[in-house]
Amino acid sequence: MEQILFRHNRPGRCVTFAEYQGEGGFVALKKALSGMSPDEVQQAVIDSGLRGRGGAGFPTGKKWSFVPRNLTGPRWLICNCDEMEPGTYKDRILLEANPYSLVEGMVLACYAIGVRHSFIFIRRGYEQAAANLRRAIAEATAAGLLGENIQGSGFSCDIDVHVSAGRYICGEETALMNALEGKRANPRAKPPFPAIKGLWGGPTVVNNVESLANIPAIIAQGPRWFKGTAATPEASGMKLFCVSGHVATPACFELPLGMTLGEIIDGPCGGMRPGSNFKACLPGGASTPYFTPAHLGVPMDFDPVAKAGSRLGTGGIVVFDQHTCMVAATLNLVKFYARESCGWCTPCREGLPFVVHLLEQIESGQGSEEHITILKEHVQYLNYAFCALAPGAMGPVDGLLRHFEDEVREHIITGKCPCRS
């Protein structure tokens, strides 16, 4: 199977600058800077159909196009590498194997948007990835592929690696900008959107690592080729799926968008672990409603997954077998979100601990029918929180109540967790 992001990978170590260059690395950068206008680069990304790989799936090229043209003053590009969604580790795997695609992609993005200084906002725990990036930036700068007057084109741009102090909310793009400015990582009100008024008040684009790392291939091999790497005509490109849980070989795979969930589990994942049967999975990270065996045929692409009642999210698939208590699993997830709330708005700060409390009661056999009602109210009203954290946190609770209400009720009726002996 063709690979885009993983094509340069070496077993057990990071690819070197020379190896990356020798395998077509930085060709896209040179091509763009010598023969393409910024608008042409942007158009290629729009034509490729690339959708943001950070979770929301917003078309990357369209996001770029929101930055006002002919505006004086600095504009910014931020690479969001604050990967902290439980079940998601694709950016780490990618950067530990190859930081160069991201660096090249960022230069191309800067060129397309007209950015002089860009940032990589990286999660504190990603020490190896940060070291790789710093080295890659130094090598690229030394080779004249980054910094002043790149390749004699007159275009200059820098990349700074900023190590986050580390909270889940920093991955929310406006909270990320606040954190980068040295403020509390609380999300900002939208509008104004970052493309209009972002970092230090300037127009700002925030893209995920994986989105940016795909840009070189789009420019080098063309948007039509990129789109065609997907498994279905509607989908576009490849996607890093990081699978964990009760499958035989959990790992991060680069697979065509549009492969079905069943194909992913049975193919690269080697099926379920011996003795395990598929009960449910989080299809796209911890904030997505569960899929059940009924969803094994759903093509893993943004729209089909949404149509099936969940979200493709980050592509972090967490698989649960028949021994998993869905109440306990959900409780574990919501605990994470309750802890990671920034504390700004009432529904998130107070609602999530309430949900944790209710799930704890149910899991410990102290639940009552009223708790299901209250949980359903929370699924509805946490949608009106300030940012997407609380609605995301309720994704698994929503899935729990839609697909496993009987299991929840069994806890309540029997006064104990049916999955514990």
Place this chain on the structure above:
Amino acid sequence: MPKLIIDDITVEVAEGTTVLEAAQAVDIPIPHFCWHPALGKAGACRACAVKMLEGPVKGIQMSCMLPVQDGMVVSTTDPEAVAMRRHIIEWLMINHPHDCPVCDEGGECQLQDFTIAAGHGIRRYSGKKRTHVNQDLGPFIQHEMNRCIQCYRCVRYYQEYAGGTDFGVMGSAGRVYFGRFQDGELESPFSGNLVDICPTGVFTDKTARFRARYWDYEMAPSVCSGCSLGCNTTPVARYRELLKITARKNEAVNGWFICDRGRFSNSAVNDPQRPRTPLVDGRESTRDEALEALALRIAETEQLYGTGSIAIVGSSRLALEAALLLPQLAQLTSAGALCYFTSEEERATTTSHLGLLSGGTSASQQEIRESDCIVVSGCDPLQDAPMLALAVRQAWRDGATVYVVGDGIVLPCEFTAVAAVDAVPLAAAKKPVLICSASCNSDHPAGLLVQHSQLKLAVIFPAANSYGAAQLAGEQGGVSLERAVASGKIKGIISVEADIPAHLLAGIPFVAALDWRMTETVRAAQIFLPTTAWVEMDGTSINNEGRAQRFKKVMNPGLPIRGLDPAGHPPHLHRTVPPGGEAQPAWQTLALLIERVSGEPVTEPFSGRWERLRGLDAGSEGVMIHDL
């Protein structure tokens, strides 16, 4: 102007108004905690949820975050919006303690009001409440973090609005904590506004702790007498004691806030040493006896030393009503001097600065807040008129450049130090303001006003009614007491709330004093008549801009019950006024004296051009006196 429909009522409001404000404009209250008119939107509490039925946005929206647009149809009563608001209160009440009976905010608590309004009643959360450790924030503000509903108003006010750096928000998620890095007195000279701005009982006035409930309060619109700015206040009293002072909104003057010096200034009114009984030669007497003695002594002094031996002395802290009666008294007693100032220097500098302000050149605090270029020259606003410094900060936050002439000045914002006003690009500014002090005798501003027609002046005067005193001194040919005494003619002084230094009193055979404070003059006086403090009377003062403002009586004068000697309780004398309750407003005492001397009763202090001040509404923005 956009037109929208809120609960079937058509509303037309200015562009930029939020749906929340538009609803308020037609008396539809929408619960809110984080939104505050002075702080703007935050979107944190989510309590102001409404449902948008038609228009550019649909569904549940936060009305504080949403600017009005044409065609919006808003429902505040939609079941989903009502349920959302009920859930917000339920969430907030998960951790808010049910300690209302022992909370000073009880009865004036926004959280209480909106909990009732939102309809949440039965607790469904069975876990424990979150608790915090409180901090000692100094002698003025009580901290009770368990009551916090995390609306972020305090930190937004303290850091953004007031520029404080020693108080903030720490922690995250359900553990956010609003306080200082460690225990200690809050550093901001505007910290007291935390008490007003907190929608519940996290910050309460420590000086008034456990003293009264909202429904027990005696309160009325008043004006601060702490400096010349005339910030609007609502003092609160009970049992003849001034308990606390809160800020009152006047968009043109102080906006929503006041400074700590003005807020925590009730000790002079409650002072047990305050002179409250008329005295004749040290003997307690009735008001009539004292007035009779006073009239007699005036006549005796004139007989002994000839006409023109009496000086009638007012002051810049005296309310306008009494100040207006002084010329009449001077005339009746053939006084040799009518003085509104004791010091010649103060008279001269105040009068010369007053001259600069005729004709609309004075800048209000609002105009300072909206200025684009501010020069602070030869004065220290934070020291002498703190709210000016806060107004300067608001202009700076809005992009104004601030220049300071002079060393050692601290402002709650960034500024550029310049050697002289000439170095400031005033000509390039659209709405420049020069802040100076009447105590700094420089004629510089006059030249600047000629050069820059758009320049406005904010002059810091020495006291609450300096403007009025200087105005009357100018109109009535007042001299300074210093000059009058130097002439050697003055043998008798009638001091009306004047602070006369001892050297001017030495050698004056007859001194009478009307005052509510124990001063050197009161101690030296042979005849003393108590007057009421500003919170015990209706009155008028003219602030530094020339704005006349009415303050209303908050409480009856009298010895605070807290100050009474328990040994004398219960009182065995029948009486119609409370102990120490003989004081009356200075103008009324002056009116009685005038009546006694002339036989003509005085019922109204405002006459002639001042007549328009008779009906001045204390709730209004006041009246500029050059418009009279």
